[in-house]
Amino acid sequence: MTTPILQVKGICKYFGAITALENVDLQVSAGEVLGVIGDNGAGKSTLMKTISGLNPASKGEIMFQGKPVKFNTPRDARDLGIEMVYQDLALAGNLPIAQNIYLGREPTKRFGLINRIDHKRCLEMSQEHLDNLKIHVKSAKQKVEELSGGQRQAVAIARATAFDANLVIMDEPTAALAVKEVSKVLDLIKRLKSLNVAVIIISHRMDDIFAVCDRVMALFHGRNFAEDSIKETSHDELIGWIMGTTQNKNGISQ
Amino acid sequence: MNDTSTKSPMVNISVEMRAKIGSVLDHYGILILIAIMMLALHILQPDVFFTWRNLTNVFKQTAWQATLALGMFIVIVTAGIDLSVGSILMLSLMALAITSKAGFPWIVVMVVPIIVGVICGYLNGVGITKLRMPHPFIMTLGTLYLFRGVGNLVSGGVPISGFAEEVNFLGTGRIKLDWLLGEGAREYIPVSLIFVIFLYLVVWFYLEHTQHGRWIFGIGGNPNAARAVGINVDNMLILVYTICGGLAGVAALILAGRTNSGYPNAGLQSELDAIAAVIIGGASFFGGRGTVIGVFSGVFLMGLLRNGLNLMDVSVFWQQIMIGAIIIIAVYVDVLRREISTRR
Ligand SMILES: Nc1ncnc2c1ncn2[C@@H]1O[C@H](COP(=O)(O)OP(=O)(O)OP(=O)(O)O)[C@@H](O)[C@H]1O
Numbered sequence: 001m002t003t004p005i006l007q008v009k010g011i012c013k014y015f016g017a018i019t020a021l022e023n024v025d026l027q028v029s030a031g032e033v034l035g036v037i038g039d040n041g042a043g044k045s046t047l048m049k050t051i052s053g054l055n056p057a058s059k060g061e062i063m064f065q066g067k068p069v070k071f072n073t074p075r076d077a078r079d080l081g082i083e084m085v086y087q088d089l090a091l092a093g094n095l096p097i098a099q100n101i102y103l104g105r106e107p108t109k110r111f112g113l114i115n116r117i118d119h120k121r122c123l124e125m126s127q128e129h130l131d132n133l134k135i136h137v138k139s140a141k142q143k144v145e146e147l148s149g150g151q152r153q154a155v156a157i158a159r160a161t162a163f164d165a166n167l168v169i170m171d172e173p174t175a176a177l178a179v180k181e182v183s184k185v186l187d188l189i190k191r192l193k194s195l196n197v198a199v200i201i202i203s204h205r206m207d208d209i210f211a212v213c214d215r216v217m218a219l220f221h222g223r224n225f226a227e228d229s230i231k232e233t234s235h236d237e238l239i240g241w242i243m244g245t246t247q248n249k250n251g252i253s254q
Numbered sequence: 255m256n257d258t259s260t261k262s263p264m265v266n267i268s269v270e271m272r273a274k275i276g277s278v279l280d281h282y283g284i285l286i287l288i289a290i291m292m293l294a295l296h297i298l299q300p301d302v303f304f305t306w307r308n309l310t311n312v313f314k315q316t317a318w319q320a321t322l323a324l325g326m327f328i329v330i331v332t333a334g335i336d337l338s339v340g341s342i343l344m345l346s347l348m349a350l351a352i353t354s355k356a357g358f359p360w361i362v363v364m365v366v367p368i369i370v371g372v373i374c375g376y377l378n379g380v381g382i383t384k385l386r387m388p389h390p391f392i393m394t395l396g397t398l399y400l401f402r403g404v405g406n407l408v409s410g411g412v413p414i415s416g417f418a419e420e421v422n423f424l425g426t427g428r429i430k431l432d433w434l435l436g437e438g439a440r441e442y443i444p445v446s447l448i449f450v451i452f453l454y455l456v457v458w459f460y461l462e463h464t465q466h467g468r469w470i471f472g473i474g475g476n477p478n479a480a481r482a483v484g485i486n487v488d489n490m491l492i493l494v495y496t497i498c499g500g501l502a503g504v505a506a507l508i509l510a511g512r513t514n515s516g517y518p519n520a521g522l523q524s525e526l527d528a529i530a531a532v533i534i535g536g537a538s539f540f541g542g543r544g545t546v547i548g549v550f551s552g553v554f555l556m557g558l559l560r561n562g563l564n565l566m567d568v569s570v571f572w573q574q575i576m577i578g579a580i581i582i583i584a585v586y587v588d589v590l591r592r593e594i595s596t597r598r
């Protein structure tokens with residue numbers, strides 16, 4: 001395998017006296033889909049937030065394309081093409097779909113001495129991107145608070161893929177979706193993979209994991225518990241990992 | 255939402271009709287209110303109310319409040335509040351008066367209140383973000399006392415009067431209209447009106463057409479969303495409170511022109527008027543919603559009300575009662591509007 005696009009080593013995260021992550025390692029390569037599983041509260045979201053820069057790690061190192069980097073804010077990570085779909089979606093309900101997709105990175109044009117937002121282009125690009133993802137909404141001008149849960153999920157995914165990402169992290173992207181919408185998300189993940197984008201997906205649905213992942217890793221109580229290629233594992237084994245009972249045959253866990 | 259809409263009296267109206275009424279109220283609700291009010295005042299005071307002189311008076315009296323409300327609006331869009339604007343205004347005004355009395359050139363006298371306002375606003379912003387105050391209410395409640403205290407301290411708590419003509423220009427200047435209306439016409443446009451309209455246009459552009467503006471609305475809608483996309487929320491909040499303070503400094507400059515003096519009671523309780531105007535103008539107290547034109551209408555509506563009641567010799571006590579009622583009515587209309595336009 002080539003050098004991983006992202007490699008994190010020895011990540012620790014403390015919230016006051018609570019230890020959410022202890023010495024966690026993770027790596028993912030371009031064009032690879034990594035599944036992350038674990039019980040509620042295992043630390044999956046916390047780990048991803050350290051990678052996206054939203055909640056920087058207390059300890060540990062992050063290497064991007066082999067070079068050490070430091071993500072203090074989501075901007076640092078996004079600048080390197082690391083995008084994330086948050087579990088709570090992190091959308092601004094009062095803004096239209098288009099402005100949510102481009103929030104923080106609005107297309108601008110010169111207007112005298114200042115840059116003004118190119119609202120027209122923002123709208124066109126959003127519409128085109130949504131069409132591309134086969135996401136159907138009445139109009140990209142619609143406010144996000146007027147959308148259904150599934151549509152909101154779709155907008156969050158659209159935001160994470162609107163720029164040429166190197167790595168897309170999805171925290172339970174299918175949790176709120178109906179069957180048809182789930183398969184759209186899974187298709188999208190396959191498409192990202194074919195474009196050589198790395199994907200990390202957190203899911204409690206084993207079907208999703210087996211449908212798209214190349215590799216799967218489990219967290220248990222904030223530590224690496226087990227990890228394997230998807231071909232080498234089984235549904236029952238993964239359940240065991242989540243419960244913290246089945247040890248990994250490769251013996252990664254402590 | 256179904257159970258609320260069955261309770262509402264609008265239940266028999268079709269969905270399209272509801273959406274239409276909702277959108278009309280959304281865009282023109284407050285303007286309709288103003289039109290009704292002006293009509294009523296015209297009927298009650300046919301000789302006085304609809305005169306050029308009276309209407310320009312309303313504008314002149316409210317120009318400084320409109321400036322204060324504009325800053326408050328930007329803060330409220332971020333789901334914040336700035337209780338200290340009245341005190342910033344007073345401190346800025348006193349600083350202006352002191353520099354004027356000390357004999358500085360008029361240009362310095364005019365710039366000082368704005369600098370003082372900017373510094374005060376910056377302190378608010380830094381306090382709210384870096385001291386991690388649990389709510390802007392608390393920080394600005396503190397500075398409400400603090401800034402006024404400093405203002406009294408530096409001025410000795412006594413009025414200081416008499417400024418240069420240039421300093422007073424913004425508050426009292428007139429643009430004559432005899433070139434338009436013929437020789438000897440007494441109608442004029444107050445400079446303060448033009449200036450306030452200019453300020454409102456600038457802020458409108460800033461909020462609607464620049465990245466900062468959208469980020470401010472984004473923060474008001476969901477600060478976590480703003481953070482997640484890489485917006486530096488703390489810095490934006492500091493900027494917002496700084497702008498608000500700066501506008502309070504500008505308001506002080508306008509007020510200085512109108513009154514030709516700095517006085518310790520300046521701006522007392524004007525933060526509440528500013529909040530009232532913003533809320534009457536349709537902005538959400540929870541952030542992320544509102545328009546500049548709404549704020550202007552809110553200020554104008556309160557100005558009209560006070561003017562009309564004064565014309566009719568209604569006591570100040572009744573004015574207080576009316577303004578209180580208007581706030582509640584305006585917000586209730588807003589609640590109804592949401593109910594009508596919601597289809598879910
Ligand atoms: N901001 C925070 N402050 C304090 N503790 C936190 C914070 N965020 C997370 N935690 C704690 O860290 C642990 C891991 O939480 P995390 O959200 O990462 O779990 P998760 O694996 O994503 O679970 P789920 O499947 O329910 O989404 C939990 O014990 C949680 O209580």
Ligand SMILES: [Mg+2]
Nearest residue numbers: 044045046087
């Ligand atoms: Mg989670």
